[in-house]
Amino acid sequence: DAKTTQPPSMDCAEGRAANLPCNHSTISGNEYVYWYRQIHSQGPQYIIHGLKNNETNEMASLIITEDRKSSTLILPHATLRDTAVYYCIVRVVDSGSRLTFGEGTQLTVNP
Amino acid sequence: GAVVSQHPSWVICKSGTSVKIECRSLDFQATTMFWYRQFPKQSLMLMATSNEGSKATYEQGVEKDKFLINHASLTLSTLTVTSAHPEDSSFYICSARGVAKNIQYFGAGTRLSVL
Numbered sequence: 542d543a544k545t546t547q548p549p550s551m552d553c554a555e556g557r558a559a560n561l562p563c564n565h566s567t568i569s570g571n572e573y574v575y576w577y578r579q580i581h582s583q584g585p586q587y588i589i590h591g592l593k594n595n596e597t598n599e600m601a602s603l604i605i606t607e608d609r610k611s612s613t614l615i616l617p618h619a620t621l622r623d624t625a626v627y628y629c630i631v632r633v634v635d636s637g638s639r640l641t642f643g644e645g646t647q648l649t650v651n652p
Numbered sequence: 653g654a655v656v657s658q659h660p661s662w663v664i665c666k667s668g669t670s671v672k673i674e675c676r677s678l679d680f681q682a683t684t685m686f687w688y689r690q691f692p693k694q695s696l697m698l699m700a701t702s703n704e705g706s707k708a709t710y711e712q713g714v715e716k717d718k719f720l721i722n723h724a725s726l727t728l729s730t731l732t733v734t735s736a737h738p739e740d741s742s743f744y745i746c747s748a749r750g751v752a753k754n755i756q757y758f759g760a761g762t763r764l765s766v767l
Binding site for chain 2: 583
């Protein structure tokens with residue numbers, strides 16, 4: 542699976558949009574971009590995933606650049622409960638693949 | 653999203669004893685289950701992958717005789733830490749993926765403390 546690069550930490554004001562970047566310049570054509578987050582002392586929580594089109598769900602939006610070498614996770618109105626480590630992972634969707642976690646981005650939402 | 657239940661959430665045991673952790677997929681059939689370990693201030697490390705009815709595939713450096721994995725049904729996998737020692741103290745997290753293969757869901761984790 543392709544390697545991803547994320548900033549180690551980011552801050553965001555409560556109520557503002559949080560934009561978390563991820564670089565995956567070696568991504569292959571059949572690899573999806575996944576985002577998970579881990580709130581302290583809990584298991585990771587699935588947020589969203591996409592292949593090449595932008596995606597939106599009730600939690601977030603995923604913007605993937607046209608060349609697919611980078612993406613941005615957007616939390617439109619961050620709350621204190623969104624403080625967590627956010628992981629960007631690229632993965633082929635097949636029976637043999639699995640999620641490999643990097644260091645992620647520690648997002649701190651401030652009041 | 654789908655629910656993965658992990659039990660117990662916290663366990664303390666004496667050195668030399670064995671500990672079993674259960675992982676259940678509550679509302680979907682998990683054809684593949686995964687076990688991760690996470691040490692303080694570190695990221696998740698994959699320990700092993702198991703497919704229902706098959707032997708688990710362990711990552712390099714993970715002792716298969718120490719970390720016994722059973723995936724006997726489509727909704728249950730267990731991890732047994734045999735002869736636990738203080739260095740096995742960690743946060744163990746299970747994960748499950750269904751037939752669709754596109755999303756992996758995670759349990760809440762089990763914090764193991766070996767005295």
